[in-house]
Amino acid sequence: MSGALHAEWTKLRTVPGPAWLLLGVVALTIAVSTAVVGATHCPQDLTCPVDTTKLSLTGVQLGQAVVAILAVLTISNEYSSGMIRTTLAATPNRQTVLAAKAILLGALVLAAGAVAVFGCVLAGHLILTGHGFTATRGFHPIWLSYGPTLRAACGSVLYLGLIALMSLGVAAIVRDSATSIGVVLALLYLFPIVLAFVGNTHWQHRLERWTPTIAGLTIQATTGLRSLAISPWGGLGVLGIWAGATLVLGALALRLRDV
Amino acid sequence: MTPQAISVSRPEAGAGDGARGGFGAVLRAEWTKFRSVRGWVIGMILAALLMIFLGVFAAANGFISCGIPGAPQQSGKACLPYVAHGPGGEVVTDSFSFLRQPLTGNGTVTARVTALTGEAQAESGNTVPGRLDAWAKAGIIIKQSTRQGSAYAAMMVTGSNGVRMQYNYAGDVAGLPGSVSAAHPRWLRLTRSGDTITGYDSANGTHWTKVGTVQLSRLPSIVQVGMFVTSPDFTVTQNSFGGGTSDNGPTQAAGVFDHVSLTGASPGTWTGTTIGGEGPAGLRPPGGPGPAPFTRAGGTFTVTGSGDIAPVTPGPSQGLPTATIGQSLVGAFVGLIAIVAVAAMFFSTEYRRGLIRTTLAATPRRGAVLAAKAVVIGAVAFVAGLVAAVVSIAVGVPKEENQGQVLLTVPGLTEVRVIAGTAAMLALCAVLAVALGAILRRSAAAITIAVLIVVMPFLLSALHVFSSGVGDWLLRLTPAAGLAVEQSIPRYPQVSTITSPAAGGYYPLSPYTGLAVLCLWTAAALALALVMLRRRDA
Numbered sequence: 001m002s003g004a005l006h007a008e009w010t011k012l013r014t015v016p017g018p019a020w021l022l023l024g025v026v027a028l029t030i031a032v033s034t035a036v037v038g039a040t041h042c043p044q045d046l047t048c049p050v051d052t053t054k055l056s057l058t059g060v061q062l063g064q065a066v067v068a069i070l071a072v073l074t075i076s077n078e079y080s081s082g083m084i085r086t087t088l089a090a091t092p093n094r095q096t097v098l099a100a101k102a103i104l105l106g107a108l109v110l111a112a113g114a115v116a117v118f119g120c121v122l123a124g125h126l127i128l129t130g131h132g133f134t135a136t137r138g139f140h141p142i143w144l145s146y147g148p149t150l151r152a153a154c155g156s157v158l159y160l161g162l163i164a165l166m167s168l169g170v171a172a173i174v175r176d177s178a179t180s181i182g183v184v185l186a187l188l189y190l191f192p193i194v195l196a197f198v199g200n201t202h203w204q205h206r207l208e209r210w211t212p213t214i215a216g217l218t219i220q221a222t223t224g225l226r227s228l229a230i231s232p233w234g235g236l237g238v239l240g241i242w243a244g245a246t247l248v249l250g251a252l253a254l255r256l257r258d259v
Numbered sequence: 260m261t262p263q264a265i266s267v268s269r270p271e272a273g274a275g276d277g278a279r280g281g282f283g284a285v286l287r288a289e290w291t292k293f294r295s296v297r298g299w300v301i302g303m304i305l306a307a308l309l310m311i312f313l314g315v316f317a318a319a320n321g322f323i324s325c326g327i328p329g330a331p332q333q334s335g336k337a338c339l340p341y342v343a344h345g346p347g348g349e350v351v352t353d354s355f356s357f358l359r360q361p362l363t364g365n366g367t368v369t370a371r372v373t374a375l376t377g378e379a380q381a382e383s384g385n386t387v388p389g390r391l392d393a394w395a396k397a398g399i400i401i402k403q404s405t406r407q408g409s410a411y412a413a414m415m416v417t418g419s420n421g422v423r424m425q426y427n428y429a430g431d432v433a434g435l436p437g438s439v440s441a442a443h444p445r446w447l448r449l450t451r452s453g454d455t456i457t458g459y460d461s462a463n464g465t466h467w468t469k470v471g472t473v474q475l476s477r478l479p480s481i482v483q484v485g486m487f488v489t490s491p492d493f494t495v496t497q498n499s500f501g502g503g504t505s506d507n508g509p510t511q512a513a514g515v516f517d518h519v520s521l522t523g524a525s526p527g528t529w530t531g532t533t534i535g536g537e538g539p540a541g542l543r544p545p546g547g548p549g550p551a552p553f554t555r556a557g558g559t560f561t562v563t564g565s566g567d568i569a570p571v572t573p574g575p576s577q578g579l580p581t582a583t584i585g586q587s588l589v590g591a592f593v594g595l596i597a598i599v600a601v602a603a604m605f606f607s608t609e610y611r612r613g614l615i616r617t618t619l620a621a622t623p624r625r626g627a628v629l630a631a632k633a634v635v636i637g638a639v640a641f642v643a644g645l646v647a648a649v650v651s652i653a654v655g656v657p658k659e660e661n662q663g664q665v666l667l668t669v670p671g672l673t674e675v676r677v678i679a680g681t682a683a684m685l686a687l688c689a690v691l692a693v694a695l696g697a698i699l700r701r702s703a704a705a706i707t708i709a710v711l712i713v714v715m716p717f718l719l720s721a722l723h724v725f726s727s728g729v730g731d732w733l734l735r736l737t738p739a740a741g742l743a744v745e746q747s748i749p750r751y752p753q754v755s756t757i758t759s760p761a762a763g764g765y766y767p768l769s770p771y772t773g774l775a776v777l778c779l780w781t782a783a784a785l786a787l788a789l790v791m792l793r794r795r796d797a
Contacts (some may be wrong), residue, residue: 039729062715069707076703080611178607178702179298182600185710189718190593194313196721197589199662200320 004091004100011083012074012104021070022112025160029063030119037124042132052133052142053149053222056124060156060220063116064163064213067109068184071167074105076177084259094254102168102247106161113160117153140222148222155219155236162236162243163188166212169246173253187242188213205229212242285622285631292605293635299601303643306597310647311654313590318582318655319662342665343408343535345428345570350581350667353407353428354535354566355489357400358553362484366523367450370399370486371464372416373441374515379493380508390510393419394755395490396568397439397514399447401456402483403475407535410475412456413487413568414447418512422447423753424458424470428570431753432471434460446518454478464518484521485529488514488564494757511565517558529555535566569754573667573764582664584674585745585764587655588681592717594647595688596710602636602689603705606696615797625792629697633690633785640689644682652678669747680744680774687741687774687781688713694784698791712780713738721760731758731767738780742766743773 012018036058042048075098078084091097124142133139144150170187171180191211198204208214208229216239219232230238293299345351362368377391398415412426414434422434422445439445446461454474459467490512521527531553553562573581609615622628652674660666669677688709695705716739720730734740743766750756750765758765766773 035729061718062711065707065711065715069703073703176298178600178604178706179302181703181706182596182710185707185714186593186596189710189714190313190596192718193589193592193714193721194317197317197586198320203320 029059033059172250310590310594314651356564359485395512602692644685741777
């Protein structure tokens with residue numbers, strides 16, 4: 001296993017793509033969050049029903065796309081270049097290869113995600129307080145010392161890690177990079193759009209509870225917790241099930257198919 | 260050197276071959292490449308099928324129940340309220356307090372309005388006094404009959420839009436600006452001559468200005484003439500993360516009239532009627548049928564009314580569960596992702612396999628290759644989108660109506676524009692993706708960028724991530740502007756609407772402007788792709 005891990009690490013660090021993508025995760029996530037909090041004001045005479053922590057973490061919604069690309073390319077690039085044959089010749093145990101990729105990818109995404117999420121929280125902390133979201137008006141602090149914000153921030157980092165694992169699983173099943181990206185982006189962004197259009201409350205409830213991104217992102221909620229369709233950690237658990245299921249299917253596909 | 264070798268290497272022979280094929284041959288070559296890759300053909304078919312499935316699913320789950328809180332809830336068609344259609348066939352709101360008398364033949368009605376005041380009832384049930392809606396209306400009207408949706412022409416003062424002449428629900432002409440008060444009264448006059456109605460306004464009753472002339476075709480000999488007051492529902496939306504919060508409710512207005520005169524054959528006695536009270540419960544005005552609330556003191560009439568005389572627009576403000584044909588096209592997003600994926604691969608895989616060298620050896624004119632690919636993928640995407648849009652609307656719209664939603668009907672030409680426009684939008688996105696594929700040479704990056712610049716702005720706007728101003732600009736400047744082509748109901752200046760693609764189908768740009776923005780993006784990407792193709796080695 002350590003050999004496989006070392007091999008994967010060498011493959012990742014010797015091409016420029018992954019490093020740029022990880023940098024992209026951090027930059028894009030923080031940039032979007034900063035733009036969103038910068039554009040949000042709470043005028044004096046209005047009550048603003050805003051979940052300030054969730055607002056500060058908006059960038060994760062875009063950053064996850066970059067995470068997904070990185071995860072997909074980790075495996076599909078090997079298929080498009082034929083490298084996968086060399087990899088499997090060196091490490092015939094295919095589960096070990098996938099596990100090594102998952103561990104390494106997960107660790108890298110968690111590290112980049114931690115930096116990105118910390119940047120988002122910092123942006124919210126510095127900007128939103130100046131835009132009228134102050135403690136005197138009943139808004140909770142946007143800082144890691146506040147329990148729910150800490151949970152939302154740590155959860156968002158884990159969320160990005162799970163998105164990476166789910167995308168890796170999809171790519172292991174689909175193999176082709178373009179198709180994998182299409183499938184993963186659809187998984188990430190289609191359900192929220194459907195939710196916006198479906199008026200049937202039963203279906204809304206189902207979508208909120210069982211789809212990877214909507215359920216997963218409930219981890220960011222810090223206000224109105226009673227009205228959530230699923231508890232924050234439960235929602236992240238649903239995403240965990242998606243990630244686990246796709247990884248298991250990916251491992252099966254890798255084992256059963258020829259390269 | 261043998262003669263054959265000389266003839267083969269003659270340059271004009273090669274040029275002749277290329278000229279004989281021309282662009283048609285390049286096009287045929289690209290079409291062959293597309294249709295012979297099974298995955299791409301399947302991808303396009305899948306795009307259409309998913310688009311239909313998702314659109315019909317959303318349409319079939321749009322609205323579920325209705326009823327007064329506490330009472331047993333009803334669902335589906337039982338919820339469908341009485342719907343009035345205007346002379347143009349569009350769904351209209353037509354409810355107001357009407358102080359009227361019949362007028363036979365030609366005549367003139369004149370009145371002076373000295374006050375217009377209002378109040379609103381918030382969702383909480385609290386009455387907000389002194390809140391006059393911007394489009395509260397008090398004025399005089401000539402109407403075909405008391406039937407809802409019948410033809411009319413009216414002169415009115417409004418809450419904060421000055422004097423207006425409005426006719427047949429959609430028509431709106433501005434008159435004197437400024438609000439009305441006892442110090443600044445407004446004189447209004449309507450004259451009927453055959454089918455022609457002319458509206459005048461005046462600040463003093465002596466100097467009259469013509470505001471407009473309208474033809475109301477086939478107006479009967481006897482029409483209803485008089486004073487009216489109405490005031491539409493208000494909506495206050497506040498966009499914030501996790502969905503906009505909105506407060507809406509009915510408003511009521513009171514108008515004070517004096518110097519009322521009516522020339523022509525009429526009985527001379529005023530009857531108060533509430534128009535639009537006969538619909539099922541839940542429709543305004545809540546007072547139900549009966550005499551309109553009005554008081555008379557000498558020559559001064561005070562009329563109180565609630566409702567609107569205007570086209571029904573999508574969105575939460577009208578108190579009606581409305582549906583538009585555009586709503587069953589939500590599946591276009593999934594279609595978009597699949598089509599963009601195929602389109603990006605159509606160019607970028609040539610780099611992966613080295614096929615690009617063969618292609619450019621066969622067709623050295625690189626622009627022609629790019630153009631042929633764009634034409635082929637654009638045409639395929641257009642056909643897939645067209646089929647999917649037609650089926651989505653044909654299957655989805657009846658389902659929307661079965662849910663108890665009022666379908667806001669549009670003219671056939673608009674329907675054609677929405678369907679063909681959706682197909683064109685998908686085709687343009689496909690060409691954009693081809694260009695991105697040529698620029699980036701990598702499928703993954705091309706697909707991601709193409710999907711993100713179209714889908715993300717819409718998603719951020721639909722989820723109300725930004726305050727509405729920023730969200731609107733995203734839908735104006737990014738390729739997502741092209742989605743505006745799905746907006747089927749026009750914006751009327753005389754109806755307050757909110758921009759919310761998900762809730763109401765209103766986009767910040769008009770349909771064709773939005774499509775033009777997408778065209779610009781696609782053209783820019785194609786130009787960049789051409790430059791890169793020519794500059795770089797294959």
